[in-house]
Amino acid sequence: MNEDMTELARLGWVDPPLPGVLDAAREVLWSAVAAEMLATAPPDGTRAPGKAAAGQTAETPISQPRRDDPGA
Amino acid sequence: MRRRVETDGALIERSARGRPDAFVEVVQRHEVAVYGFLARRAGRQAADDLLGEVWARAFAGRAGFDPVHPDARPWLYGIARNVLRAHWRAARAADQLPGRLAEDPWDDVIDRLDSAAAARARELVGAVRALPAEEREVLLLVAWEQLTPAQAAAALGIPQGTARSRLHRARAALRPVLAQTAGEDS
Numbered sequence: 001m002n003e004d005m006t007e008l009a010r011l012g013w014v015d016p017p018l019p020g021v022l023d024a025a026r027e028v029l030w031s032a033v034a035a036e037m038l039a040t041a042p043p044d045g046t047r048a049p050g051k052a053a054a055g056q057t058a059e060t061p062i063s064q065p066r067r068d069d070p071g072a
Numbered sequence: 073m074r075r076r077v078e079t080d081g082a083l084i085e086r087s088a089r090g091r092p093d094a095f096v097e098v099v100q101r102h103e104v105a106v107y108g109f110l111a112r113r114a115g116r117q118a119a120d121d122l123l124g125e126v127w128a129r130a131f132a133g134r135a136g137f138d139p140v141h142p143d144a145r146p147w148l149y150g151i152a153r154n155v156l157r158a159h160w161r162a163a164r165a166a167d168q169l170p171g172r173l174a175e176d177p178w179d180d181v182i183d184r185l186d187s188a189a190a191a192r193a194r195e196l197v198g199a200v201r202a203l204p205a206e207e208r209e210v211l212l213l214v215a216w217e218q219l220t221p222a223q224a225a226a227a228l229g230i231p232q233g234t235a236r237s238r239l240h241r242a243r244a245a246l247r248p249v250l251a252q253t254a255g256e257d258s
Contacts, residue, residue, distance in 0.1 A: 005214065005215045005243075007193075007196060007250055008196065008200070008211070008212075008215040008216075008246070008250075009215045009216060009218075011181055011185070011193055011196065011197065012108075012112045012181075012212070012215065012216035014108055014111040014112055014116065015116070016104060016107075016108075017103075017104065017107045017111075017116075017119070017120070017123075021107070021119075021120045021123065022103050022104075022107070022123070024120075024123075024124060025103065025107075025123035025124040025126075025127055026096070026099060026100075026103070026124075026127070027124070028124030028125070028127055028128050029095070029096065029099055029124070029127040029128065029131055030096070032092075032127075032128055032131045032132065033092045033093050033095065033096065033131065036092045037092055037093070040090070
């Protein structure tokens with residue numbers, strides 16, 4: 001920053017936020033993150049994407065719609 | 073071997089492609105800076121209330137962020153600016169704030185300074201307050217948030233050349249006051 005901005009920058013000094021403030025704001029974010037993760041999770045919520053198909057084929061072939069599939 | 077640090081752009085891109093939790097690291101990197109942006113313009117209490125709204129909006133809009141940018145601050149300040157505008161609009165609508173004060177945080181700036189500094193700074197504050205709003209915004213993004221003129225342009229959604237010329241005009245207008253302040257110091 002140029003020297004002629006130093007005095008102006010000093011005017012803008014504020015105390016850092018209290019830790020609780022940052023935590024509370026992060027809670028808002030975590031709610032949004034959790035909502036999105038839940039919305040995109042597989043219906044049974046136990047398998048990671050990519051691994052689901054391998055474990056699934058014997059019991060519930062992918063070509064067959066499952067009862068809890070909203071698109072079925 | 074040292075772990076390679078992901079850029080903000082890479083984290084945001086990853087968060088938009090199936091790993092939404094990657095966005096949390098971006099927030100942790102910039103939460104103090106964004107809080108400062110809000111607090112400098114609207115006071116600490118409003119900043120306390122509005123910071124979560126900035127994160128919610130940023131997360132919801134992250135697909136629109138161009139991951140080529142390594143630093144997300146200009147984008148986040150642009151969002152924080154919109155959150156502040158909405159806050160001031162709502163406060164004005166509820167008659168909690170007189171119109172001019174709602175858009176002008178400068179009285180709060182003076183209140184935050186100790187009395188000796190306030191007396192010295194009053195002239196500078198007056199000069200900054202007298203700047204056209206669009207010049208003032210560029211100036212403060214550079215002076216307070218330490219953005220480059222190009223980053224300030226991104227935060228405000230204006231061409232870089234426009235930001236540079238506004239900054240140039242603002243600095244030229246403040247030069248006499250700043251020179252006088254420097255003279256008092258010596």
